[in-house]
Amino acid sequence: MANFLNNLRLYFGVCRRVGSTLTVGMLDEKRRNNLLALYNHYENKDSQQDVTPIDPFILPKTDVFELFGNDNAQYEGVYECGFGHTTEFELKVISNLVKKFDPNSIFEIGTFQGRTTLNMALNTKSNAVITTLDLPSEGLSSTAMEIEEGEIRYVKKDVSGERFIGHPMAQKITQVFGDSATYSFANYQNTIDLAFIDGSHAYEYVINDSKKILSTMRPGGLIIWHDYTNWEGVWTALNELYLSDSRFKNIKHIGGTSIAILQV
Ligand SMILES: C[S@@+](CC[C@H](N)C(=O)[O-])C[C@H]1O[C@@H](n2cnc3c(N)ncnc32)[C@H](O)[C@@H]1O
Known part of the structure; x- marks a missing residue:
């Protein structure tokens, strides 16, 4: 059914x-x-000719040299990655983007263990505020939209944010819980300098999260998406936003990663 x-x-x-x-x-x-x-x-x-498959990754490319050049960031747990995490290189790219943009406020959708949350915190000034939203395990059966079968394991966990809980950086981090489809972003309108979208990878969720996060962004702020090249729901949604919504026409894919970015 x-x-x-x-x-x-x-x-x-x-x-x-x-x-x-x-x-x-x-x-x-x-x-x-x-x-x-x-x-x-x-x-x-x-006509039975050789078919070159259509590359679904249509976003224009940028690269780390164009974006920030040298590696100036700090890291923790960068090599401890597995399913559900950013790769070592991706975590370094995100950390350097955070360092370069020097945001006062960050919003992340999809905390998981908090590995990226912690590394974003490490690369911000002492008074920066990082809010990270996660779907609690008990919310799994009542999401407003359907999440992908393959991501249930990231929702089902004993602790959300275990990488930063008890860490000195935790003083910069505020954890909030809920379903990004029903969570109210009203209090964040025009306040966020950098956002990391890495919650559900289902098409409807990526569209929902992208539009909601856009409404929270300060002009000049940076949106970062993970998994553009890894999940069909993500590339389908980002391609569609790029092609049909002028607010997203400047999205770029960072070569060598599954990260997409938009400076608003
Ligand atoms: C791939 S993990 C995130 C990884 C994390 N951002 C990192 O870089 O290490 C996906 C996370 O999104 C959360 N999630 C899934 N659906 C969600 C939803 N509808 N609302 C909020 N969070 C959601 C899951 O609970 C999980 O923690």
């Missing part, structure tokens, strides 16, 4: 996007190019 509903949602989602691309979307050069790529893809397939 869940599979049938997922397929139905996928079908209507695709219809909606194709419909908009074939009407007002035709005014947009990037969308026309995407349509052409799709047309060529099926043409090639139909």
Whole structure:
């Protein structure tokens, strides 16, 4: 039943996007190019020629040299990574971005063990405030939207934020709990300098979280997404935002990582 509903949602989602691309979307050069790529893809397939798969990672690329050059950040637990974590390189990239942007306020969606939260805290000034939102295990059965099967294990845990609890950096960190789809961001409007979106990787959640976080950002602030190249829900949502919502037209993918960024 869940599979049938997922397929139905996928079908209507695709219809909606194709419909908009074939009407007002035709005014947009990037969308026309995407349509052409799709047309060529099926043409090639139909004529039994060699098919080059369409690269779903359409976001323009940037790189660490363009963004910050040398490594100036501090780290802790950078090598202790596994499922659900940023890689060593990604954690270093995020830490350097935090160092460079020197934010007063950070908002993270998706605390997990708090490894990235801790490293963001290590790279901020002493009066910075880092708020990190996590879905508590007991909220798993009542999320407003469906989360991915593969991420249930990151929600089910005894302690959220174990990497920073009891650490001196914890004085900068405020933990909040809830479902990002129903959590009220009203008190954060226009207050956040840097946000890290790494909660549910389901398409609807990434769209929800991205739009909600955008409403909290100060002009010039930086949004960071994790897992652009790892989860289909993330790349589908970010590609769509990039192509169809002008507020996201400057999103970039950092080469060699699964990180996407937007300076607002
Ligand atoms: C991949 S982990 C985050 C990893 C962490 N940001 C890091 O860098 O180490 C995903 C986290 O998102 C949380 N999460 C999943 N769905 C959520 C939702 N709807 N609202 C808030 N948090 C959610 C999970 O509980 C989990 O802690």
